Amino acid sequence: MSTELLIDSAQNGSRIALLHDKQLVELHSEGMENQFKVGDIYLGTVRKIVNGLNAAFIDVGYEKDAFLHYQDLGPNINSLLKFTKMVRNNNYSNYNLKGFEIDPEIDKIGKIANVLNKTNQVLVQVVKEPISTKGPRLSCELSLPGRYLVLVPFSDTVNVSKKIRSSDERKRLLRLINSIKPANFGVIIRTVAEGQSVTELDKDLRNLLSTWEEGMKKLLKAKSRDKIIGEMSMASSLIRDLLNESFDAITVEEESTYDQIKSYIRSIAPEKEKIVKLYNGKAKLFESFGIEKQIKSLFGQTVSLPQGGYVIIEHTEALHVIDVNSGNKSNQESDQESTALKTNMVAAKEIARQLRLRDMGGIIVVDFIDMK
Known part of the structure; x- marks a missing residue:
């Protein structure tokens, strides 16, 4: 099965089409004004606690308050709240969590009013973008995805993708990650990590830790509603998550986006850099590849x-x-x-x-x- 990615551009944003054997299987759009992307981490403020929903509404700067359910607090919410308060009060500067004492996990079935108070400042991550009259949906179980690994602060658990079938490979990856990860960070090992060397895995882990530490440095002087860590562009995040041996082509319509994608591919998979092409046709990219026709019919x-x-x-x-x-x-x-x-x-x-x-x-x- 061949896989292609097409990225077209317009004044108000871009569209990304994922094709399997020339057939459209995913269509994404990213507006220029799209401020709240899945994966973005904000410093929010608790505005209202609704006991009947066992949820809280959080102000992250959107016109409608964002929604945070008890089940999305994550087991280590108390550690996150403590860390946030310590950093905000300038009482803690080890952003790599070295020496940080993790608090006991909260109950799986509990009351949000026993965990959060109105006006609490809390780090939250967008898990669902705003739609129609609803604000974003949030989680306090923060995670930073990389090419091979996902970094999970305030945890010590290492998990391997179930799609990695080989028992020996699973053991190898667990052994490697446990030997290089710092304390108080959990790691999820992604499917594409299979067969990768310790050098590549360590590089990915260091990049994620650097992203976390740079974000936490912002937290000290941040104001409520500030974005602490931003997710990369939709096109780059799709490439990060989906790029594999079946990818035959990535065709980009706009030159600056082409340069950005080419640079990103060069950093994560230099052997795939040659598949990135700049489209120079007279017709619009989606029209030339028959995507507009597929969209209308689908x-x-x-x-x-x-x-x-x-x-x-x-x-x-x-x-x-x-x-x-x-x-x-x-x-x-x-x-x-x-x-x-x-x-x-x-x-x-x-x-x-x-x-x-x-x-x-x-x-x-x-x-x-x-x-x-």
Whole structure:
């Protein structure tokens, strides 16, 4: 399977298309004014605690207060609150957490009012961007993703991606990371770390630790609503998370973005630098690659299936409903059962693609064609 990334540009932002074998599987957009990106870490202030929701509303500078549920506090919220207060009061300058005493974990089932107080200042990370009338959704379980590793402050746990199957490789990676990571930092070992040398893993870890320390230096003089650590651009974060051997091409429409992407690829995977291309065609990038046509056919309420039939996708406030139809594919009684089976199987694959493309979550109800 070949993988391509297309990045087009406009005055108000950019769009990023991920293709598998020329077929659109993910579409992302990033506006110039998009201030609250998933992964951004802010210094927020507790504005309201709602006991009925077991949640708090946090002021991070958006027009609507952001939402923080008890389950998103993370087990080490007390350590985070203590660290934040100590740094803000200039009583602690070891941003690498050396010698920092971790507090006991909070209960998995508890009351947010027993943990947070109104006007508390707390470090929070955006886990869901604002949409419609809702503000961002937040977490206090901070994490910094890198190419091979994810750094988790106020933890000592090392976990390996379940996609790494080899028992020997899992043991090797656990041994390596435990030997190089500092105390009071947990690490998640990503799938792409498989087979990587200790030099590459250590380099990634040092970069993440440096990002953390630079952010915490800002915390000392930061004001409420300030961004402490910012996530990289959407295109760079996608490349960081998805780049693998199947990537054949990254085509960029705008020159400054091209330079940025090329520089980033050079730093994380220099052998892949040659796949980054600057688009010079007369037509717009998405039009030239047929993406605009795919977008128009894919994002309507009705989506046609490759071998006949179609699905209807409807959205409500409570749930998403997907209805599978065979159309006029077969009206013969003897063919109806096999037609239903084939259509349902094709529809299941297309529905999975649509869920990914439209970033659909929550309750999803699928009404397949009835079969005996």
